[in-house]
Each structure stands twice: as structure tokens, then as C-alpha cells.
Amino acid sequence: MQPFEAEHKIINPEDFEKNFSTLNLGPTHPATHGIFQNILTMNGETIEDAVQTIGYIHRAFEKIAERRPYYQITPLTDRLNYCSAPINNLGWHMTVEKLLGVKSTKRIDYMRIIVMELARIADHLICNSVIGVDSGALTGFVYMFEKREMIYDIYEEICGARLTSNLGRIGGFERDFTPSVIQKIRELLVELPKTINQFENLLMRNRIFMDRTINVGSISAERALNYSFSGPCLRAAGVDYDVRVMNPYSSYEDFDFTIPLGINGDTYDRFCVRQEEIKQSLRLIKSALENLPQGAYHMDVPEFYLPPKEKVYSEMESLIWHFKIVMGEINVPVGEVYHAVEGGNGELGFYLVSDGGRTPFRLHFRRPGFIYYQAFPEMIKGSVLSDAILTMSSMNVIAGELDA
Amino acid sequence: MNDEILLLLLKDMFPLEIVNVDTSSDMLTLEISKTAIYKVLAYLKNPLDFIYLTSLCGIHYPERELPLGVVYHLHNLYDNKRLRLKVFLSDEDPHIKSCVGIFSAANWMERETFDFYGIIFDGHPNLIRILNVEYMDYHPMRKEYPLEDSTRTDKDDKFFGR
Numbered sequence: 396m397q398p399f400e401a402e403h404k405i406i407n408p409e410d411f412e413k414n415f416s417t418l419n420l421g422p423t424h425p426a427t428h429g430i431f432q433n434i435l436t437m438n439g440e441t442i443e444d445a446v447q448t449i450g451y452i453h454r455a456f457e458k459i460a461e462r463r464p465y466y467q468i469t470p471l472t473d474r475l476n477y478c479s480a481p482i483n484n485l486g487w488h489m490t491v492e493k494l495l496g497v498k499s500t501k502r503i504d505y506m507r508i509i510v511m512e513l514a515r516i517a518d519h520l521i522c523n524s525v526i527g528v529d530s531g532a533l534t535g536f537v538y539m540f541e542k543r544e545m546i547y548d549i550y551e552e553i554c555g556a557r558l559t560s561n562l563g564r565i566g567g568f569e570r571d572f573t574p575s576v577i578q579k580i581r582e583l584l585v586e587l588p589k590t591i592n593q594f595e596n597l598l599m600r601n602r603i604f605m606d607r608t609i610n611v612g613s614i615s616a617e618r619a620l621n622y623s624f625s626g627p628c629l630r631a632a633g634v635d636y637d638v639r640v641m642n643p644y645s646s647y648e649d650f651d652f653t654i655p656l657g658i659n660g661d662t663y664d665r666f667c668v669r670q671e672e673i674k675q676s677l678r679l680i681k682s683a684l685e686n687l688p689q690g691a692y693h694m695d696v697p698e699f700y701l702p703p704k705e706k707v708y709s710e711m712e713s714l715i716w717h718f719k720i721v722m723g724e725i726n727v728p729v730g731e732v733y734h735a736v737e738g739g740n741g742e743l744g745f746y747l748v749s750d751g752g753r754t755p756f757r758l759h760f761r762r763p764g765f766i767y768y769q770a771f772p773e774m775i776k777g778s779v780l781s782d783a784i785l786t787m788s789s790m791n792v793i794a795g796e797l798d799a
Numbered sequence: 800m801n802d803e804i805l806l807l808l809l810k811d812m813f814p815l816e817i818v819n820v821d822t823s824s825d826m827l828t829l830e831i832s833k834t835a836i837y838k839v840l841a842y843l844k845n846p847l848d849f850i851y852l853t854s855l856c857g858i859h860y861p862e863r864e865l866p867l868g869v870v871y872h873l874h875n876l877y878d879n880k881r882l883r884l885k886v887f888l889s890d891e892d893p894h895i896k897s898c899v900g901i902f903s904a905a906n907w908m909e910r911e912t913f914d915f916y917g918i919i920f921d922g923h924p925n926l927i928r929i930l931n932v933e934y935m936d937y938h939p940m941r942k943e944y945p946l947e948d949s950t951r952t953d954k955d956d957k958f959f960g961r
Contacts, residue, residue, distance in 0.1 A: 457915075623853065636876055766904055
């Protein structure tokens with residue numbers, strides 16, 4: 396047998412054969428929810444070491460983005476964290492607006508908050524119900540998915556797409572919220588808390604679930620910060636870092652909401668933090684919907700925002716802008732920005748360098764999943780295989796985001 | 800802590816190592832000489848409390864004298880202060896000291912930068928490709944590997960008219 400080369404140590408081949416066995420978890424394994432490979436060194440049922448292989452769905456988005464006009468990069472961001480695609484879309488639009496130096500109106504901000512919080516709820520619903528599935532409780536998953544369907548219906552009403560949404564435009568939204576959107580959101584605000592309650596009754600104080608998740612895959616606050624954790628995984632370890640509060644964007648400072656924190660940074664804390672965040676998101680949506688200001692749903696940025704179709708057919712200037720935008724002939728001012736939003740599972744950052752051309756000179760996505768997934772071996776060392784599966788699903792690692 | 804105080808502290812500690820200061824972008828941007836980056840990062844982490852490495856990525860300016868760059872984004876979570884550091888390297892000697900010893904998170908970020916830009920991080924525990932296949936023999940994010948131009952006209956395609 397080949398000597399097993401782990402990241403930091405090399406195990407002697409003779410010792411290896413005597414004590415350890417190698418287990419390939421993945422690349423395609425039904426319990427990993429995506430294409431992840433983990434080569435585990437097992438001592439009986441206990442994990443001694445793990446080496447991850449990633450990059451199976453690498454699509455070179457950063458390279459492609461260097462060839463595309465700005466509005467064509469939005470569909471690329473959909474495919475990062477596809478469980479909460481609208482957050483990526485709107486985060487990218489806000490980055491470009493920051494580079495251009497345009498300030499969005501309150502109505503756009505509030506509409507964005509509503510959409511982003513819906514996306515966060517959808518993201519957390521999937522993640523938490525999948526933790527349930529991996530610990531053997533399939534029922535909750537089915538109930539939660541029904542409610543996620545309601546959120547996807549709202550996306551569909553807003554932008555016409557469901558999973559990879561391409562929602563919004565640079566400068567605002569493609570169309571205003573229709574009365575049917577508002578009505579569907581109100582329905583969700585009534586229906587979702589009931590299901591959340593049922594789900595929490597099922598799992599939160601369930602003896603089996605607690606035994607399976609408490610002290611499983613835990614990480615201390617220091618280690619989590621050293622590994623640059625962000626999002627629910629960091630907050631479960633007890634660090635109150637949330638981009639929405641630290642660097643408010645899109646008028647989050649107007650709203651009153653709390654940031655839930657965990658203590659141990661284990662799977663159960665991550666579950667509880669997400670569960671509470673869903674409720675806070677509902678609160679945000681409710682308050683944004685009640686206080687939704689009147690006004691335009693897009694800004695006056697003719698270089699980037701497509702004019703209405705009737706004007707394109709009747710006005711020369713609109714026709715010119717339409718042509719220039721669609722052909723991507725708009726030059727963007729020279730500049731360099733970093734903009735971060737609180738994505739479904741952490742700080743989603745866009746580092747954008749423009750040299751004054753029609754495409755970005757350099758675009759780097761700070762994907763939270765890519766950064767904190769490297770702590771996975773440390774979190775599962777010494778635990779059993781079934782705990783590793785639970786730890787992985789509670790970290791909410793999304794393959795699209797991991798591999799960009 | 801504001802930009803001026805931070806800059807004073809850093810300039811006091813590293814008078815020669817800070818090559819360039821740029822306050823025009825969204826956060827304070829410093830260009831550091833490549834020999835000093837490890838010391839600067841360590842000093843920024845302790846005592847200046849920049850404990851959070853937000854991102855680390857590469858950048859390539861093919862026409863410059865020092866074409867390859869590494870960009871660090873740091874975050875001081877106590878004072879909520881962000882900082883951007885840049886280091887530029889030559890094509891012939893793309894070596895820089897790894898900062899995995901300071902930030903564990905830098906491990907994969909440095910591997911990614913190596914993978915795409917060919918920047919070699921000395922002292923990295925496991926500097927191998929991460930997203931691309933291992934037998935790839937070039938670093939694809941460098942500007943000398945352009946993607947096909949979407950506006951090119953030399954192709955003959957009778958269905959799509961280009």
C-alpha cells in the first residue's frame with residue numbers, strides 16, 4: 396500500500412496497514428449533497444485524518460468575468476451559492492453601484508432587503524432540514540420544502556426564474572413588485588412561522604436529535620476566527636460578526652433585528668442559530684414591507700439600466716442606450732472596490748478592479764464556503780463517520796460556491 | 800482607530816517596507832515590499848488586532864515591471880476597520896512568504912492563488928493545485944491566456960453569422 400500522505404504528517408506504511416484503513420467518502424456520495432471528496436483515514440469507526448479534494452465543478456467564473464460586460468456577470472453569480480442566488484445577484488449589483496458611486500433610493504434598498512431575506516430563509520430552510528435528514532428525520536424536510544416552494548414562487552413572480560434567478564439589474568429592479576408579489580409575501584409571513592414551529596417541535600428538544608448534534612463538529616471561537624469563518628458557522632461559535640450590522644449596506648441600519656449567537660460552535664448551535672435567523676429574517680421582511688417607501692424601483696443610470704421597451708421603439712436616445720448596454724460597450728470608470736454582503740452562509744465579498752474598460756480587469760469572489768470548509772478535517776478528527784456527515788451538512792457547504 | 804493613526808503606527812514600525820500608500824479607494828491600501836509582508840501581517844494581527852483575513856487573491860498586470868500581485872484584505876473586528884495590502888512580485892522570482900502561520904485560513908487561499916497565478920508561497924505546508932487538475936502545466940488566470948473574444952469576426956459560422 397502507498398504511504399498515506401496527509402496534509403501535515405506522513406504515516407509510516409507499516410503502522411498504517413496495522414491500524415488504519417482508507418475510506419473514500421465521495422466524490423459522489425448521497426450523503427454529501429454535492430460533489431465533495433474526502434479521503435478519510437479510519438481507525439475502526441473513528442476518523443484519524445481527512446484530506447479534502449475540491450474543484451470537481453470548477454467553472455472558472457473569475458476568468459470568464461474578465462471577458463464579460465458587467466450585466467452579464469450577474470448570471471455567473473447565481474451559480475455560486477445556488478441556494479440563495481438572489482443575495483449573490485444583488486450583492487454584485489451593489490458592488491458595481493459602489494464602483495460607479497451611485498446611491499440607491501430607499502425603495503430599492505427595502506425591496507432588496509425583502510428579496511435578500513427571502514433568499515436567506517430559503518438557504519437556511521434547506522440547510523436545517525437537511526441536518527434533520529442526515530440525522531434520520533426525513534419528515535421535517537418535506538414540510539420545509541413545501542415552504543421553500545412558496546419562496547421560489549415569489550422569486551418567480553419577481554423575476555421569472557426560480558433557482559438561478561438573475562434577479563434585479565445594476566441600478567435597481569427590472570420591474571416593480573406586483574400586487575401579487577406583495578400578497579404572496581404576506582401569505583408566507585403567515586404560513587412560514589407555523590411550519591417553523593412544527594419543525595422546531597419535531598427536532599429542537601428531540602432527545603435523539605440532540606444526542607446526535609450536541610458536541611459534534613465543534614470549533615472554538617479562536618479557531619473559527621483564525622480560519623476566517625463567517626456567517627452562522629462563526630456566530631454559532633459565539634462571535635457576533637454579521638456584515639449587515641458591522642458594515643450596513645442597502646439600508647440595513649434602518650431596521651431592528653437581533654443577531655443570534657451560539658456558545659459551543661457545534662452542529663446543534665449552528666442549527667439553532669439558523670433557526671433563529673429565519674425568524675429574524677421574517678421580522679425584517681415584515682418591517683420592510685410595512686415601511687416600503689413609494690418611488691421609483693430603479694435609479695437613473697442610463698449607462699447600465701435598460702430603458703423601457705416602448706421608449707426604445709420611439710426615442711432615439713433610448714435606442715442608443717439599449718444598443719450600447721446590450722452590446723456591452725459601456726466603459727466603467729477606473730477604480731477598485733471591495734463590497735461584502737451577508738450571504739446565506741457568511742461574508743460574500745466581491746473584489747472588483749476596473750481599468751476603465753467594458754469588462755472587469757479582475758474580479759475575485761470571496762466565497763465563505765471555500766474559506767471555512769478547510770477547517771473540516773480539524774472539526775471531525777476523533778469523531779465517527781456519521782458525525783462527519785452531520786458536521787458537513789451543518790456547515791452548509793455548497794459545491795457551486797466552493798469551486799466557483 | 801482611523802486611517803491616519805493606523806498609517807502613523809505602521810510607518811513608524813516599517814518606514815522602508817511600505818512602498819506606496821493609496822487612500823483614494825474604498826479602504827486604506829498599502830503596498831508592501833515582498834520581504835516584509837510576513838512581519839507586517841504579524842504586526843497587524845498582534846498588537847493592531849487585524850485578526851481576520853477576509854480574502855487573499857492574486858492579480859496580474861502584464862505590462863508592469865512587477866507584474867504579479869497578491870492582494871490581502873484584512874479586517875479589524877474590534878474597531879471594524881478594513882485594510883488592503885498589496886505585494887508585487889517579478890515574473891522571474893514569484894516567491895513570497897506564506898502567512899499560514901499567522902492565519903490558518905490562508906492555506907487554501909494561497910493554494911488558489913498559486914493555482915491560478917503561479918505565485919509560490921514559501922513555507923506553505925501543502926502548496927499544490929486546488930481547483931484545477933494537478934497535471935495542468937500553466938496558471939490560467941494570467942493575462943497571457945485570454946478567453947476567446949466574444950466580438951471576433953474571423954470565424955465563419957453560417958448559422959450564427961459571424
